Structure formats: structure tokens, C-alpha cells
Amino acid sequence: MLTEKARDQLASIAGQENMKTDTASLLAYSYDSTSQYQAMPDAVVSPATTNEVASIVQVCNNENIPIVPRGSGTNLCAGTTPLEGGIVLLFNRMDQIIEVDEENLTIRTQPGVFTKDINKVAEEVGLFYPPDPGSMHISQIGGNISENSGGLRGLKYGVTRDYILGLEIVLPNGKIIRTGGKLAKDVAGYDLTRLYVGSEGTLGIVTEATLKLIPQPETKKTMLALYRDLESAAETVSAIIANRIIPATLEFLDQATVRVVEDFAQIGLPTDAQAVLLIEQDGASEVVARDMERIAVLCKENNAFKVTVAESKQQADALTSARRTALSALSRLKPTTILEDATVPRSEIAKMVRAINDIAVKYEVSICTFGHAGDGNLHPTCLTDIRNKDEITRVEKAFEEIFHKAVELGGTITGEHGVGAMKLPHLHLKAGEAGIEAMRSIKAALDPNGIMNPGKVFTQAERNRVVVNK
Amino acid sequence: MLTEKARDQLASIAGQENMKTDTASLLAYSYDSTSQYQAMPDAVVSPATTNEVASIVQVCNNENIPIVPRGSGTNLCAGTTPLEGGIVLLFNRMDQIIEVDEENLTIRTQPGVFTKDINKVAEEVGLFYPPDPGSMHISQIGGNISENSGGLRGLKYGVTRDYILGLEIVLPNGKIIRTGGKLAKDVAGYDLTRLYVGSEGTLGIVTEATLKLIPQPETKKTMLALYRDLESAAETVSAIIANRIIPATLEFLDQATVRVVEDFAQIGLPTDAQAVLLIEQDGASEVVARDMERIAVLCKENNAFKVTVAESKQQADALTSARRTALSALSRLKPTTILEDATVPRSEIAKMVRAINDIAVKYEVSICTFGHAGDGNLHPTCLTDIRNKDEITRVEKAFEEIFHKAVELGGTITGEHGVGAMKLPHLHLKAGEAGIEAMRSIKAALDPNGIMNPGKVFTQAERNRVVVNK
CATH class of the missing domain: 3.30.465.10 (Uridine Diphospho-n-acetylenolpyruvylglucosamine Reductase; domain 3)
Known part of the structure; x- marks a missing residue:
């Protein structure tokens, strides 16, 4: 809880109208895009200048008030959940x-x-x-x-x-x-x-x-390659790189994801394929044309049963947008969607996807996988229901095993989502205890009072978790 | 000085034959490529494995022995001078x-x-x-x-x-x-x-x-453009970028540098030009051909009086190698060469070079300038004689003014050489006191005993400077 003094100080810095403490506002900023995590802040403050931010931080540092800086809250690691209360800092007035x-x-x-x-x-x-x-x-x-x-x-x-x-x-x-x-x-x-x-x-x-x-690249082309098995798609990825071509985008979708995306976006995606690669190349037009031709040949050599190059910008955009809807599409199916980002060296993608499938079977949970095959950044996505305690326990065990496997294959527990509160228990797998100790010492050096976004990355502070149902 | 105990421990870790304490060895590692800085280490140790390095560090951390890790000592910031003694750590046995x-x-x-x-x-x-x-x-x-x-x-x-x-x-x-x-x-x-x-x-x-x-880029082309004035060369750099071309290399040499390099390398460089741009582009052959054509036009539009494209790989390599000899060539002229790396935003290159020339005149010192125009990373190089105390004082004042000017233009005191001991007094210009304080707190957190390369970057420890004559 904020003291009256702190509250007055903060309001006088940002202006009363830019500091919210009503329940509706606090509730709105009590969670982000991550399922399962919620905690109430004590205030939501929108400063207008760097100096206002500095003054706010000084007040919070003196009074030991946690600060959670937050953009749009789209992160998937409970990175902006105000686990220890304090203020959520918004930047809607610093938007130029x-x-x-x-x-x-x-x-x-x-x-x-x-x-x-x-x-x-x-x-x-x-x-x-x-x-x-x-x-x-x-x-x-x-x-x-x-x-x-x-x-x-x-x-x-x-x-x-x-x-x-x-x-x-x-x-x-x-x-x-x-x-x-x-x-x-x-x-x-x-x-x-x-x-x-x-x-x-x-x-x-x-x-x-x-x-x-x-x-800006001069031009861009988009291609879709369909496979009857996962290995062929993974081998295509390797073959493209082995041919010294670096595509702008090299996305992988498994059958489950394709079906859900097609059901959602209705753009004629091939739901009979076991695996799909969405490939984009950009750059000078001669180079793009040559690369796309070579990529098409490599797809076919690696058993793609169909390769289609988008004929227009509209068609290309539709394909890319469809891929971008994957999370939205998947999240319609079940009350709770947990999207992870276990990442492995590119050469290990097939092994990793197969391991994810085996783990899903072992724990009897439903996991779709899509992601950035070119950089080994996969998104195993679990469709579940947080009210089903038994299933959630199995989901957590499955993901723990997925993280172990990723690290075992030379990968990491998070390629692009961050650690936040969500993957904090798994950080030691990648960073090791000595690595965490080094990070913690940097944190303590720069933020001795621990006011900045406490409970994230590695802090041991207890989680003030409020389970909510969707 | 190492205690006998520490010396024995270090020798038993790396092997007696991989630890040198004779005067010749200590002298050999008492300086690096930076003029003016010299200090004797207590030992020079060559470990063979990571575990040996770890054991050595443990001994040094327990006994408060400074460690200076050193590669070939080619740095230009006195980054590997053992200012506070201790051991110089070599990696000649970890070379795989x-x-x-x-x-x-x-x-x-x-x-x-x-x-x-x-x-x-x-x-x-x-x-x-x-x-x-x-x-x-x-x-x-x-x-x-x-x-x-x-x-x-x-x-x-x-x-x-x-x-x-x-x-x-x-x-x-x-x-x-x-x-x-x-x-x-x-x-x-x-x-x-x-x-x-x-x-x-x-x-x-x-x-x-x-x-x-x-x-690997498919192909590479090299071009030389000659100017009668500095501004035209700088404007060409801006024009190339404004045309959305990013060359692989975009080097600038002033007349003084060109003359010295030509005298050294004898490859027919044009000593009558006031400024020279050495431009390379690499990539797909169609793109390189097109870019080089456009760049040639831009050079001429910006008053280059001669534009030559290297006709063979040999000729291209000769040009690039000549540029690479600049430091060696310059350092033949006077007993002491001080090569700096004040860096500014690309748009400020002409202003910066002009300021360097004015500052050289003001302090009556001889400064040539060459460097990486494409990224604003200039190398004002002073030819002087460390035995001339009066001149060295003026040189130091000139460089201080150059660093101030670089920062004033939105640049930095060092683009690629590092701070080391040499630019330590100027770091505050770029990082500010609060920035240095943040860096120092990270240093203290990770190296509480201050054993790692003391006296570098920002430490206030007094310099154990031994002036040597060349």
C-alpha cells in the first residue's frame, strides 16, 4: 500500500489526473497477456517527461515502492504483472x-x-x-x-x-x-x-x-511449402542454409496449427499437410528471384508435395497475416492458452519438435507447435483450462521437460519472450547458478532497494499469484 | 610482488615452463601497442585450459593479485599494460x-x-x-x-x-x-x-x-574517388547513404595520410588529392555492379575529379592493403605515433575533420586524419616525439579538445579502440558521472577485489606510468 505522503508526491509529479487508484484501473493493470498471473498494483501513473519519471523513481526509491514499467502488456512471461504491488508506470503520454x-x-x-x-x-x-x-x-x-x-x-x-x-x-x-x-x-x-x-x-x-x-528491401516474395512429414520440413530448412541462402522469414507450422489458423483466417491453407514452411525472401529483385527459385528446388528435393509462390502482394500478405494470427486462432479453442518459446540451434529443430510431440503424449496434454524455424525459435503452445488443476499440473511438468530438452540440445528456455515471473523457476537450466549469481549481483548493484519490477527474471521473492479464470 | 606461495601455486597450475618471471619476459609484456604506457608485471602465465584459468583466478582473487588478460597486445588504449603489476595472462596455449x-x-x-x-x-x-x-x-x-x-x-x-x-x-x-x-x-x-x-x-x-x-558475399568491387576538398568527400558519403546504398567499406584518407601511405606502399596513390575515398561493395554480382555504377555517378556529382574502379582482385587488394598500412606508414615518420578514434554521427564527418585540422593548427601539432567515414569513426593521428615534453603537453591538450568536439557533435571519445588507461580521463565526457557510477557499481559487483585489469576503463587507481623513449 502507498502511504498518503507517497501518493500525494506521485500525484503532484504526474498530475492527479494522470494517476489512477480506482479499482477498475488497478484491475486493468493487474495482469498482462500471460495466463495464470495476476496481482493488484497500488496505483497506475502516466508521466509525461523523463524528468517526471526521474522524480517518480526518486520517491519510489526513498519509500521502497515497486515500479513496474509497462508498454501494452503484450508480453508472454508475466513480465509486467505487479507481483509485489506498487505502481504500474505507463508511457501513453510519452508516445512521440x-x-x-x-x-x-x-x-x-x-x-x-x-x-x-x-x-x-x-x-x-x-x-x-x-x-x-x-x-x-x-x-x-x-x-x-x-x-x-x-x-x-x-x-x-x-x-x-x-x-x-x-x-x-x-x-x-x-x-x-x-x-x-x-x-x-x-x-x-x-x-x-x-x-x-x-x-x-x-x-x-x-x-x-x-x-x-x-x-528498405527493394522487393519481397512469399512461398508456401507443404510436407507429409516433419523431418522433410526440417531438412529443407537445413538445406536452404547449407546453400548459403538466408531467407528473411522461415516459419514452421505443424498440422494442428495450420488447421486452427485456416479455421480462423479462411484463406485456403492446406489442412492436409503434416508440416508447412512459410518462406519469405527480400532484397534486390534479381537476388530474390534467384533465391526463391533455388529455395523452391530445395523444397521439392526435400519432399515438399506442393510449393506455391504467392502471386500478388495481397496473397503474400494474407499468408503472413495468417501466420501472425496463430496465437489468436489457437486461443479461441480452449479457455487457457500457454505459448512458450523454447529455442534450439537450427540443426536441432526436428529433434525438438519430435520431443515436444512425445512429451505432449506422455503427459496427455494438447500442444501445437509453430515458430521461427530459421532461427530455431519454436512456439510450443498448450491449449488447456486453468480450472482443471490436474491438467495444469501435467502441463507444467510437460513444459519443464520441454525446457530441459531445449537446453540439452544446446538451446535456451526462452528465445524471445523473456523470463519474467513465468520462466523464473527454469532460468538456472540455461544460466547456471553462477550465471544467476552474476546477474543478481548486477541487479543489486544498480537497484540496491529492489524497486524495479520485483519478482522478475531471478528474484526469489514469493509470487503473489492470484489465479483467475477466463 | 608475488609472494613465494602465490608463485608456487601459479607454477603448479600452469606448469613451471609456462610461467615466466625473468626480466626479459616481464619487459616484453610491460607494454602494448600504445605509446607512453609501460609497467612491469610480476609474472607472465600461459594456461592451457579453462580449468587452469579458473584455478589461476582463484589464487589471484585470494591473494589480491592483478590479472591482465592479453592477446597480441595490438590495442591502442593501453588496455593490456599491467599498470598495477600482477600477472599477464597469455592465451598462446589456448589457440584452437x-x-x-x-x-x-x-x-x-x-x-x-x-x-x-x-x-x-x-x-x-x-x-x-x-x-x-x-x-x-x-x-x-x-x-x-x-x-x-x-x-x-x-x-x-x-x-x-x-x-x-x-x-x-x-x-x-x-x-x-x-x-x-x-x-x-x-x-x-x-x-x-x-x-x-x-x-x-x-x-x-x-x-x-x-x-x-x-x-560469403558472391563478389566484391573496389573504387577510389579523389577530391580537391574535404567537404566534397563528406558530401559524397552522405549522398551514397541518402541513395540507400550501404557499401561494405567507405574509407576516408586526408592528403597527409595519402602521401605517407603512398611513400610507404608505392602503389601509385594520387598524392595531389586533398581527400580520398576508398569504397568497396560486396554481395550478389548484379547488385554490386549496379551499386558501384550509382556510387561512381554520386562521386562525380559531388565533385570527385577522378573515380577509378579496381580492374582486378590484385589491384583491389593493393588499395585495401595500402589503407591498412596507414598506421605503420605514419609511425615511420616520427618517434611517437598517437592514433585516436574520435567518432561522430556520419552526418558530422566534415565538421569533425575540419575541427581536427583547426585544433592541430591551434596547438601547433601535426595530425593526419583517416578512418571509416561510413560509420563516422575517424582516426586523427598525431606524429610527435615523446621526448619533447612541451609538444606532448600540446598534443594532450589537442586531443582533449578533439574528444570534447566529438561528444559535442553527438559522437564518442572512442569508436573502436576502447578506453583502457589512455582515455580513462575522458570517459566522463561521453558516459557522464552517473553513467560511470553505474559502470563502476557493475565492476564492484562482479569483481569486488578489483583484480581484473585494474586501472582500466574508469578505475581511479594511480597510474604507474614509466615513460620510455623509442
Whole structure:
């Protein structure tokens, strides 16, 4: 609970009208896109400037009030659930693109800008911001930075981290620092920029970012390849890379996912295939044409029974959009959807998908798998019902085994969703105890009072979990 | 001084024959490629395995013995000078490429491998490791990682950081951690991989690295454009980027540098030009052909008085090699060469070069400038004589003003050389006091006894400087 003094201080900083403490507001920000996690904040505050953020942080640091910075709450790791109460910090009043610099190929933005608008503004001047997390139409760039969001273009273009050149950060002590800049090269001290990208709001608050843009690819082509078995699809992925082609997108969908997506999107997806690859290449038109031809041959050589190249931009967009609806489509089927992101080296995809299927059978749970085959980032997705305690126990066991398997294959427990509260119990599998200890010491050094997003990544604080039914 | 006990312990770990304490050996490792800095270590140790490194670190941590990890010592920031004594750790016995994984496009390597050999091994299987620091023929990959080395291809391909997927690290407490992996996506906790890249050996010791490779570009073309004035060269750089072309290399040399390089390399470089651009493009042959044609037009439109495309690979290699000899060529002229790396946003290059020239005149010192124009990473290089105390004082003042100017233009005090001991007094200009405080707290958290490479980046420890004459 906030003291009256703290409440008054916060209201006087942001303005009474930008601080909500009514139950409806608190409830609205008591959960994010992650099933199973809910906890009530004490207040929801919307600052308008970096200085206001700094003042708020100072109050919270003095009074030991937890701060949960939150974009659109689209994360899937319970990364923005206010597990220990305190204030949820919104950036709806810090939502401006400050500058597009065509000469330096950068964009300077506040955290509350929607990712899709970064894309749009870049495109308007023939530039390109590649990171495209599944939620990009509603996610905010500040959230993307905190989670180091991935997306469908990771294989060729990398992830959010690869496009963050500089940050303005309010440290947990309320001081403001600026890292990096419009600079491709900067080695002045430790790389705080990349330390903060993906730190899930546990080390401070990003109040401004300078992003790197690249020239827009001249053209793009989209292809669909259908398989009667999983191995052939996985072998195609390997064959494409072995031929030194790096497609912009190389997505995998299993039959269950294709059926659900088709049922939802109705665009004529082939529900009889056991596995589908959605492949996109972009770049100079000659190169795209040549790559797509070679990819089509490789698909056929690896037993694709059908290969279709989209004939128009509309058709291509429909295919990509259908893939993007996978989570929405799947989540219609059962009361609870748990979307994970176990990730393995590309060479281990077939083994991993097979292991997921075996684990689902073993625990008698329903798991569909789709994801970014090109970078080994899979999305095993469990359709379940949180009210069924017995099933939920089996689901948790199944995912634990999936994480173990991913790490055993040289992979990780999370490729792009983050640890948050959700995967906190599994972090040791990937980072090891000494690794967690190192991370924890960094956290303690920068945030000695533990006010920033407590209960996330690795903190042992008890979870204030409120189970809700959908 | 090492205690007898510590000396015995270290010798028993690495083997007596792999620990040198004779004066000749100590002297050989008392300096690196940075003028003006020298200090004697107490021992030079060459471990053979990660476990040996861990045991050595444990001894040093218990006994408060400084450790200076060192590759080939080619750094230009006094990054490996053992300012507080202790042991210099060499990796000549950890010099194996462990694995080239063509399916996952990765290479796993020990720190003592020469950068050029990483390149060579990658090329043999049609792959490419882009970072190419000036010293790549003798530098070790471990040193590149510690310094986050840049190079000529930074504009298009990024720097060392962008190719490090995973690390094995011996922490200052002697524990071994593994970060990342053969993974394009991994967000399991803080990004320790990138925190360690560029941390200049102050946070621990990298004992193994997994590097990302990319397909080798199909072809490459090289072009030289000559200008009668600096502004035209800078405007060409802007025009190329404004036309959405990102060349692989976009190097700038001023007249003084060109003259010295030509005198050294004798390959017919045009010594009458006031400014020269060396431009390379690589990729698919159609794209390279088209880009080079457009670039040639842009050069002429921006007043290049001559544009030459290399007609053969030999001719192209000669041009690039000549550029690579700039430091060697310049360092023949005077007893002391100080090569800096003030870096600005690309749009500010002309302003920065002009400011450097004005500052050189003001302090009556001789400064040539060349560097990576495409990414704003300039190398103002001062030819001086360390025995001339009066001149050295003016040189130091000139560089201080250059760093101020770079930061004022939105740049940084170091683009690719690192802070080390050399730029430690200037770090606050870029990072700010709050930024340094944040870095220092991370250092204290991970290395509470301050054993790792003390006196570098930001530590206030007094410099044990021994001035030597060349």
C-alpha cells in the first residue's frame, strides 16, 4: 500500500489526473497477456517527461515502492504483472517519435510509440525497422526494448537488440543517463545499452531510444511449402542454409496449427499437410528471384508435395497475416492458452519438435507447435483450462521437460519472450547458478532497494499469484 | 610482488615452463601497442585450459593479485599494460578453433586464435566473419572480444559484438559460466554476452567464444574517388547513404595520410588529392555492379575529379592493403605515433575533420586524419616525439579538445579502440558521472577485489606510468 505522503508526491509529479487508484484501473493493470498471473498494483501513473519519471523513481526509491514499467502488456512471461504491488508506470503520454534522421539512418523515439508506427514512419522515407514481434500492431517500442523482442525476421535481420543504438535511462536511484547515440561504433565503457535491452524493466526505465534503420528491401516474395512429414520440413530448412541462402522469414507450422489458423483466417491453407514452411525472401529483385527459385528446388528435393509462390502482394500478405494470427486462432479453442518459446540451434529443430510431440503424449496434454524455424525459435503452445488443476499440473511438468530438452540440445528456455515471473523457476537450466549469481549481483548493484519490477527474471521473492479464470 | 606461495601455486597450475618471471619476459609484456604506457608485471602465465584459468583466478582473487588478460597486445588504449603489476595472462596455449558448424553458421573458438585464421577457416567453407580490425593479421580473437574491435566493414556489417553469440567466461571469483550459444535468439536473463564484449578484461576472462558466420558475399568491387576538398568527400558519403546504398567499406584518407601511405606502399596513390575515398561493395554480382555504377555517378556529382574502379582482385587488394598500412606508414615518420578514434554521427564527418585540422593548427601539432567515414569513426593521428615534453603537453591538450568536439557533435571519445588507461580521463565526457557510477557499481559487483585489469576503463587507481623513449 502507498502511504498518503507517497501518493500525494506521485500525484503532484504526474498530475492527479494522470494517476489512477480506482479499482477498475488497478484491475486493468493487474495482469498482462500471460495466463495464470495476476496481482493488484497500488496505483497506475502516466508521466509525461523523463524528468517526471526521474522524480517518480526518486520517491519510489526513498519509500521502497515497486515500479513496474509497462508498454501494452503484450508480453508472454508475466513480465509486467505487479507481483509485489506498487505502481504500474505507463508511457501513453510519452508516445512521440522525436526525429527521423535520414542521413544517419536513425529514429529517435519515446517508449510509448507503437512498434507498427516505427515501421510506418521508416517506410515512408524508404527505410526499414526489421524487428517484428507477433504483437507489433499493438506493442510499444519501450516494451520491445525491455523484452528484447524477436519476431519473424530474426534469422536474417536479428532482434530488437540489434537495432538499439542508444538509450536514455532513468536509473533506480533516479539519475538519468544517456548511452550510445547515432553511432555504429562506440566503445566508451561497458555496453550499458545492450545490458538494458532485455533486462525486463528490472534495472531502470528506458525513457528514450535511438534506433537503427536500414534501407528498405527493394522487393519481397512469399512461398508456401507443404510436407507429409516433419523431418522433410526440417531438412529443407537445413538445406536452404547449407546453400548459403538466408531467407528473411522461415516459419514452421505443424498440422494442428495450420488447421486452427485456416479455421480462423479462411484463406485456403492446406489442412492436409503434416508440416508447412512459410518462406519469405527480400532484397534486390534479381537476388530474390534467384533465391526463391533455388529455395523452391530445395523444397521439392526435400519432399515438399506442393510449393506455391504467392502471386500478388495481397496473397503474400494474407499468408503472413495468417501466420501472425496463430496465437489468436489457437486461443479461441480452449479457455487457457500457454505459448512458450523454447529455442534450439537450427540443426536441432526436428529433434525438438519430435520431443515436444512425445512429451505432449506422455503427459496427455494438447500442444501445437509453430515458430521461427530459421532461427530455431519454436512456439510450443498448450491449449488447456486453468480450472482443471490436474491438467495444469501435467502441463507444467510437460513444459519443464520441454525446457530441459531445449537446453540439452544446446538451446535456451526462452528465445524471445523473456523470463519474467513465468520462466523464473527454469532460468538456472540455461544460466547456471553462477550465471544467476552474476546477474543478481548486477541487479543489486544498480537497484540496491529492489524497486524495479520485483519478482522478475531471478528474484526469489514469493509470487503473489492470484489465479483467475477466463 | 608475488609472494613465494602465490608463485608456487601459479607454477603448479600452469606448469613451471609456462610461467615466466625473468626480466626479459616481464619487459616484453610491460607494454602494448600504445605509446607512453609501460609497467612491469610480476609474472607472465600461459594456461592451457579453462580449468587452469579458473584455478589461476582463484589464487589471484585470494591473494589480491592483478590479472591482465592479453592477446597480441595490438590495442591502442593501453588496455593490456599491467599498470598495477600482477600477472599477464597469455592465451598462446589456448589457440584452437574447436568447431566450424556449417549448419548453424557458427564457429567455436578459443581466445588465442588469430583473427585472420577465423576469417580463413570461414572462407574455406564459403562463410564469412566480417569484423576486420586494422590489426587482424596478428590480433587474437580474445582481444577483439575484450575490446569489441571494429574495422573497415563496420558500416555494413557491424563490429565484433554483432558476431558473438556465446561466451565461456571465468568470473573474477573463479567460477565458470556459459552465456548464449548457437542461438540467434536467447533472452534468458541479462545479456551477459554483450556486457562482457568490450569490457576490456575488467570483468573476467573469456576462455571460449561462439561466433556467428554469414554466407560469403558472391563478389566484391573496389573504387577510389579523389577530391580537391574535404567537404566534397563528406558530401559524397552522405549522398551514397541518402541513395540507400550501404557499401561494405567507405574509407576516408586526408592528403597527409595519402602521401605517407603512398611513400610507404608505392602503389601509385594520387598524392595531389586533398581527400580520398576508398569504397568497396560486396554481395550478389548484379547488385554490386549496379551499386558501384550509382556510387561512381554520386562521386562525380559531388565533385570527385577522378573515380577509378579496381580492374582486378590484385589491384583491389593493393588499395585495401595500402589503407591498412596507414598506421605503420605514419609511425615511420616520427618517434611517437598517437592514433585516436574520435567518432561522430556520419552526418558530422566534415565538421569533425575540419575541427581536427583547426585544433592541430591551434596547438601547433601535426595530425593526419583517416578512418571509416561510413560509420563516422575517424582516426586523427598525431606524429610527435615523446621526448619533447612541451609538444606532448600540446598534443594532450589537442586531443582533449578533439574528444570534447566529438561528444559535442553527438559522437564518442572512442569508436573502436576502447578506453583502457589512455582515455580513462575522458570517459566522463561521453558516459557522464552517473553513467560511470553505474559502470563502476557493475565492476564492484562482479569483481569486488578489483583484480581484473585494474586501472582500466574508469578505475581511479594511480597510474604507474614509466615513460620510455623509442
